[in-house]
Amino acid sequence: MSRSEMLSPSFLGRLPNAVRRPDYDRGSLAVGMAHIGVGAFHRCHQAEYTDDLLGQRFDRWGVVGINIRNPLLADTLGRQSGLYTRLLREDGKVDARVIGCMLSVVDSQASPQPALEVLASPEFDVITLTVTEKGYCHRPASGDLNTDLPDVVHDMSNPGTPRSLPGLLVRALELRRLSHGRPVTIISCDNIPANGAILGNVVRSLAQRRGDDLLSWIEANAAFPSTMVDRIVPATSAADMEALQQDYGYRDNAVVVGEPFRQWVIENRFAGRVPQWDLAGATVVDDVTPFEHMKMRILNAAQSTLSYLGVLAGHAHTSDDMADPLLAGFVRRMLLEESVPTLQPVPGMPAEDYVEQSLARLRNTAIRHRNHQIATDGSQKIVQRILNPIRERLQRGQGIALLSVPVAAWMTYLICSSARFGKKWVVEDPYGDRVAAIAERVGHDVTALVAEILAIDTIFDPELAASAVFRDAIVASLNGFLSDDPLACVRHICGLAPDRS
Structure with missing residues (x-):
């Protein structure tokens, strides 16, 4: 491995001219959004839209990434203070850019508590997520919560220590209700039709089993808009990281690679404040x-x-x-x-x-x-x-x-x-x-x-x-x-x- 410097906040000012950097004051950026599932697609899609928005209209939309599945990201993305390089490739052309909207990363595989502390905090008005299709714990044929899954069975009996995504969100919403009651918009960015409807359905189905009027509070204070997301983002390879180091002279263990095309269509269904992603090219519609x-x-x-x-x-x-x-x-x-x-x-x-x-x-x-x-x-x-x-x-x-x-x-x-x-x-x-x-x-x-x-x-x-x-x-x-x-x-x-x- 070369002695090239690792991407970090202190290195931003020394990036080569061929790599674009955040065009806003990252040091003044406050958090207001959490993202569950900090994989390559999110980093190459929604995070880029957020970065574009911050460059146009700076606001409290810094992101805390929450990682609930292996591999651990604290030693890679977290060590770089959430910074990473986004490469767009089309045949022989490459566009290199450092994305700066993610301010920290929380690993929560061993225990749900680190994730719950973030999700239940009044600082966060928006929760976005990319957890792949199976993370919704639903039956693909119907969209209903699959109550036969071991993690869902566990969460129905142990709601305070959730293992599934629906269980994590239900517990976070319960904690929000008990501590401050602020509304929250939870936005699925996974490649599933009616993703918001399915997410809301599995969350409400699990909450209904809790009783204590939790479901009524969720109905009144949480929104689950559906979205359509589009950009081809293959898994990052060792060759991608080596190419970055060779072409640009620094190391980045969280680099992502995608195509130039992108699209994001968001249902107009929100609870409280949300970023104005439409200013950065997203489309807000009544029916996705x-x-x-x-x-x-x-x-x-x-x-x-x-x-x-x-x-x-x-x-x-x-x-x-x-x-x-x-x-x-x-x-x-x-x-x-x-x-x-x-x-x-x-x-x-x-x-x-x-x-x-x-x-x-x-x-x-x-x-x-x-x-x-x-x-x-x-x-x-x-x-x-x-x-x-x-x-x-x-x-x-x-x-x-x-x-x-x-x-x-x-x-x-x-x-x-x-x-x-x-x-x-x-x-x-x-x-x-x-x-x-x-x-x-x-x-x-x-x-x-x-x-x-x-x-x-x-x-x-x-x-x-x-x-x-x-x-x-x-x-x-x-x-x-x-x-x-x-x-x-x-x-x-x-x-x-x-x-x-």
């Missing part, structure tokens, strides 16, 4: 639904589809998938022919144009977004990206030959992690072990495999699972994916001749 459906069913559906097909094709990254004419052609057809007709109009953005814009973004060779990373937690993503449009098309009597392919590809991804199917890769998915166990027990009887996986009613709506059209389409594609030529079914759907190589 059309925006989130377009993003989920186009960009995110393309990402999920390419991730599974890309793994089967032996590709490493999304840009590799998009360089494959078969995969790129299939996903474009799927989006235009089956996904787009399920969308509501979005002002200023025709759906067909959004398809082309999304595919162009996915071709960006400077963003090394790993297929296995995108495939993570697919059971929590597939409902809104793929299954909901499938259900709507079936209700209208429309075809699903294309949209059924990524469902079968996701099943293949989980099945092939089992010993019986060769343990081809390691899967990170809440339902990975369950599907692998089904594969071990059922073996190569594809019809039985599909029947048992579709019986997981926390993912598959029973009415959809009972559809013979849906079931037959999945069986046909899964048969192909589990064959010696896994992409033959995709070539067949695209009307291409078999691969003779």
